[in-house]
Amino acid sequence: MPFITYSTHPFKDQKPGTSGLRKRVEVFRQGHYLHNFVQAVFDTQTELIGGTLVLGGDGRFFNREAIQIILKMAAANGLARVLVGQNGLLSTPAASCVIRKYAAAGGLILSASHNPGGPDGDFGIKFNMANGGPANEQLTDAIFARTLEIADFRSTEGDDIPLDTVGSYQLGDMSVEVIDPVSDYAELMAGIFDFEAIRGLLAGGFRIRFDAMHAITGPYAQRILEQQLGAPAGTVINAEPKEDFGGHHPDPNLVHAAELVAMTKGPEGADFAAASDGDGDRNMILGHDFFVTPSDSLAVLAANARLIPAHAAGIPGVARSMPTSQAVDHVARDLGIECFETPTGWKFFGNLLDAGRIAFCGEESFGTGSDHVREKDGLWAVLAWLNVIARRGQSVADIVTGHWQRYGRNYYSRHDYEGINSKAAGELMKTLRDRLPQLQGGSLDGRDVAYADDFSYTDPIDGSVSERQGIRIGFADGSRIVFRLSGTGTVGATLRVYLESFQPDPAQQQLDPQVALASLIETANRLAEIESRTGRAAPDVIT
Ligand code: VG1
Numbered sequence: 111m112p113f114i115t116y117s118t119h120p121f122k123d124q125k126p127g128t129s130g131l132r133k134r135v136e137v138f139r140q141g142h143y144l145h146n147f148v149q150a151v152f153d154t155q156t157e158l159i160g161g162t163l164v165l166g167g168d169g170r171f172f173n174r175e176a177i178q179i180i181l182k183m184a185a186a187n188g189l190a191r192v193l194v195g196q197n198g199l200l201s202t203p204a205a206s207c208v209i210r211k212y213a214a215a216g217g218l219i220l221s222a223s224h225n226p227g228g229p230d231g232d233f234g235i236k237f238n239m240a241n242g243g244p245a246n247e248q249l250t251d252a253i254f255a256r257t258l259e260i261a262d263f264r265s266t267e268g269d270d271i272p273l274d275t276v277g278s279y280q281l282g283d284m285s286v287e288v289i290d291p292v293s294d295y296a297e298l299m300a301g302i303f304d305f306e307a308i309r310g311l312l313a314g315g316f317r318i319r320f321d322a323m324h325a326i327t328g329p330y331a332q333r334i335l336e337q338q339l340g341a342p343a344g345t346v347i348n349a350e351p352k353e354d355f356g357g358h359h360p361d362p363n364l365v366h367a368a369e370l371v372a373m374t375k376g377p378e379g380a381d382f383a384a385a386s387d388g389d390g391d392r393n394m395i396l397g398h399d400f401f402v403t404p405s406d407s408l409a410v411l412a413a414n415a416r417l418i419p420a421h422a423a424g425i426p427g428v429a430r431s432m433p434t435s436q437a438v439d440h441v442a443r444d445l446g447i448e449c450f451e452t453p454t455g456w457k458f459f460g461n462l463l464d465a466g467r468i469a470f471c472g473e474e475s476f477g478t479g480s481d482h483v484r485e486k487d488g489l490w491a492v493l494a495w496l497n498v499i500a501r502r503g504q505s506v507a508d509i510v511t512g513h514w515q516r517y518g519r520n521y522y523s524r525h526d527y528e529g530i531n532s533k534a535a536g537e538l539m540k541t542l543r544d545r546l547p548q549l550q551g552g553s554l555d556g557r558d559v560a561y562a563d564d565f566s567y568t569d570p571i572d573g574s575v576s577e578r579q580g581i582r583i584g585f586a587d588g589s590r591i592v593f594r595l596s597g598t599g600t601v602g603a604t605l606r607v608y609l610e611s612f613q614p615d616p617a618q619q620q621l622d623p624q625v626a627l628a629s630l631i632e633t634a635n636r637l638a639e640i641e642s643r644t645g646r647a648a649p650d651v652i653t
């Protein structure tokens with residue numbers, strides 16, 4: 111089969127964000143946009159040449175087409191083997207699992223995660239390293255630099271590989287193995303959790319629901335929850351992956367998973383419900399008429415880690431992203447284990463996990479995970495909760511309120527202003543940054559400022575430094591306000607405002623977070639001049 115070198119021209123906007131390169135579908139489909147990025151990966155990740163690549167995506171529009179393009183380019187670039195999920199599907203955590211299990215040199219994951227799909231939606235691609243985790247900043251910088259100077263790419267005009275059947279195929283000298291996307295992952299889960307205890311819980315009438323949001327987790331959740339753990343058929347709703355996610359936002363939160371939330375209410379409501387996002391790495395956990403914030407979820411799982419067979423001996427440490435609430439910090443202190451604060455994005459947990467310094471980590475953005483893979487993992491979190499519930503014999507609400515009584519409650523909320531003017535957003539952040547020195551040591555609306563800075567992180571393992579990771583203002587009473595701009599959006603800018611306060615007194619822990627945080631919210635809005643600078647009187651999404 112002849113390999114052909116095609117000439118191309120650089121695109122200036124291929125810098126990966128928080129989690130890979132994300133653009134509108136129409137951007138990805140123009141000219142050689144996708145080809146350029148993929149060639150830049152092959153040019154910079156030389157261990158792929160002669161090695162194994164894992165390939166799959168969340169099934170969104172353009173997934174299949176992109177997979178065929180990448181397979182042909184991989185063959186022309188001298189890769190030895192590609193493991194591709196059947197129908198081009200692999201959830202993000204399953205891709206991480208497969209990379210590690212088969213000692214691949216890396217993976218390409220096609221997803222724009224929780225962003226809407228379809229011809230008018232978003233598409234994305236990211237490179238994961240041999241440890242199964244997202245490329246670190248040094249690698250993404252190298253890939254980006256290459257995209258700016260690229261002049262040609264290599265491919266072939268061979269036939270498409272049939273992706274709908276599991277089997278082995280040949281593309282020139284390269285072998286293509288179409289694998290069952292679920293089985294390796296399901297086997298990994300069975301080795302971590304107490305499946306017997308969960309089976310017993312479900313057999314005893316504990317009612318659960320899982321919303322796959324017409325995204326990637328449907329087949330995973332059906333196999334594990336319904337077939338292996340005995341949940342009744344129909345437990346998984348919106349189970350069929352669709353190219354446009356049924357026209358919805360595959361984002362598991364109270365706003366976008368409203369159908370599921372409704373199923374937890376009333377006398378017939380489910381005892382436990384959960385949802386995952388487009389690519390299966392996020393999770394939302396609900397009890398009967400009860401929402402668990404992702405920050406609390408991480409803290410509760412850390413406190414109960416020993417109930418999970420794979421962690422029966424205890425966990426060495428935990429980590430959370432900077433904007434995530436400090437609930438898990440209280441648990442770490444109590445357990446006498448290390449607790450790390452990292453910038454936003456899962457790539458910053460990889461070194462700590464590889465070094466065995468942490469076993470659990472999480473983000474406020476509905477991401478939780480462990481050292482079993484190097485990505486956050488929605489179904490892992492669901493199974494961890496079911497495992498803990500089964501072993502404790504308590505409801506979700508009782509577990510969480512009991513946790514607050516013991517450790518105190520971190521009231522928490524995130525306010526998102528989406529699609530605002532990029533220039534205005536940049537100026538808002540700059541003005542805040544410039545005011546930081548004035549804020550230090552002073553007070554704001556009656557609260558003493560303990561620190562005010564732009565978060566900078568030095569990786570404790572490799573010493574690399576990541577600056578400007580979010581403006582944070584911490585107060586003497588333990589409350590915090592954090593401002594950052596999203597690195598995953600595709601239209602304009604998205605401002606995220608993170609708010610947190612601490613309430614140690616159990617008698618005062620039952621407030622609605624928006625009420626408990628009201629004065630802090632006012633301070634944040636005023637300090638950042640949000641309304642006058644963005645033209646928005648209220649956030650688009652509150653989580
Ligand atoms: C968002 C979240 C962040 C998460 C990232 C990827 O990033 O805030 O915590 O790691 O999405 O999640 P940003 O830059 O928009 O705030 V996902 O499920 O895309 O892979």
Ligand code: CO
Nearest residue numbers: 223387389391
């Ligand atoms: Co995701």
